[in-house]
Amino acid sequence: MNKIYNPKKENWKAILERPTQTVADIEDTVVSVFNEVKQNGDRAIKKYTSKFDKVSLDSSIVSLEELSQAEELVSAELKEAIQLAKKNIETFHKAQRTERVSVQTANGVNCWQEKRPIQKVGLYIPGGTAPLFSTILMLATPANLAGCTEIVLCSPPNIEGKINPAILYAANLCGVTKIYKVGGIQAIAAMTFGTETIPQVYKIFGPGNQFVTVAKQIATKYGVAIDMPAGPSELLVLADDTANAAFVASDLLSQSEHGTDSQVVLVTTSKEMIEAVETEVEKQLVVLPRVAIATKAIANSKLIYIEEIETAMQLINEYAPEHFIVCVKEEDYVLGAIENAGSVFIGNYTPESAGDYASGTNHTLPTNGYAKQYSGVNLDSFMKSITFQKISEQGIQEIGVAIELMAAAEGLQAHKNAVTLRLKSLE
Known part of the structure; x- marks a missing residue:
């Protein structure tokens, strides 16, 4: 697993690059x-x-x-x-x-x-x-x-x-x-x-x-x-010393077994957590039926140590993870600082698997950084919004002159005429 300590901001883009083809x-x-x-x-x-x-x-x-x-x-x-x-x-x-x-x-x-x-x-x-x-x-x-x-x-x-x-x-x-x-x-x-x-x-x-x-x-x-450009699965865990290393490792592996092009990332404010998670990953990996797939995905994984939680959140928002697990003491701060994420899982007893299957939230989520501009699938994804308007005689008199002026300023005389005719009919 790739360990990175306090990376400089100018290197974040290269560090966070997904293992996908263009x-x-x-x-x-x-x-x-x-x-x-x-x-x-x-x-x-x-x-x-x-x-x-x-x-x-x-x-x-x-x-x-x-x-x-x-x-x-x-x-x-x-x-x-x-x-x-x-x-x-x-x-x-x-x-x-x-x-x-x-x-x-x-x-x-x-x-x-x-x-x-x-x-x-x-x-x-x-x-x-x-x-x-x-x-x-x-x-x-x-x-x-x-x-x-x-x-x-x-x-x-x-x-x-x-x-x-x-x-x-x-x-x-x-x-x-x-x-x-x-x-x-x-x-x-x-x-x-x-x-x-x-x-x-x-x-x-x-x-x-x-x-x-x-x-x-x-x-x-x-x-x-x-719905969105939903590609290979990805997961980012933010953890400190309050996190359970075995739980964190299990979550990283749960996404690794999706495919060889999956990517998992641990961001932590604890150097001890990096070592503990790496040990747990090695222990849990060897007994998985999909060990060959998970092993290749783990090769693309990152274990990143960042000293300050504020800096960690800047990096995470830049990455815009599909799945984001939060296991830190400063939970309220982190939740308020989230800008880009597909779905968020909070606390030691909220595995990403819950969202994949049975908690009720949707697991079709934006990957590859698209969480910066896309939402996960929801009810509105299957609907479209239609606007309606009904204008009375009073209403066209209320806004008609403004429409005429704006249409004329844009050089669209037919637009202006559509209002002018109606206003004259009311004189």
Whole structure:
């Protein structure tokens, strides 16, 4: 693990660099797949499923029979856990509902804002070595609460042409309307353009590897919105001597096992904590089933000692972590000083895993520093705000002259005339 002591501010950018490729590095591959899916539809999907997922499928649609079989394959205990998590996620996201905002801005000028659901949304759920059925709960649950009418889910098949039964169970439980055995770049392209069998959507949600992240960014060039550029997972822990080193190490490893390109960082005001955490990481790492993946991710990790908590917070806000765990005595100060973070976990008994699964907050969060300008997924992510206005005769007389003057100053005579005609009709 990389240990760094009191780094100078001019070196922060290099120290905090993510172990990810740039868009330019993989954009050509993504664009090539996009172009072929746009031109050849399902034929291209079948080709790339065979190439990347090593399986040839006659149909990518998940059948009702497959959904029924999946429910039987999921244990009763796991079903109960999924249902508990769904309940907590529903509770938290229901609380985010807001009423219509209405105001009279001037006499006779009434303005209001109402929210409407995005009708068609696409959910991308990674499969492979870690089938993230929990992400379905995080995306389909608020989509349903928002009132989205079409919820399309794509997830890569295994070499047997199947999707993990927990993914299918969670999708069915959460009201997903269509499920497809399609992964990677081709899944994002399919939801962007639509194919003979896969519907086009208006907004795409969900995490993925770097290729999926770039594919989502390319999708925006074709009029499809995305939740955020959510790439490889990352976690930063701020700890002092009040933290439990074993807990800190377990949190660092929990993100390391996501993938070899994950990044974990410890920032601490205690040199002793660095040594204790390093020892715990080595002890816990060797017994993990995903030790090979976690080991490579840990190689990208940083253990950073900073003497002053104020300086530590400046560095953390510059990094803008996806997940931020706070285990320090000066908790109130730190919480007030947070400017950039996807989701915050406070105290020794709040593991990041809680937010990943069952506390109720959403785990689809901005990575790669995007927490500086993006929020994590929430209820409003599945809705759009529409403004309304109704102006009475009194109202147009109240603001009409101002509109005329401003339109004339911008050289837009037709804009001015639209008001002038109405004002003259009232004389």
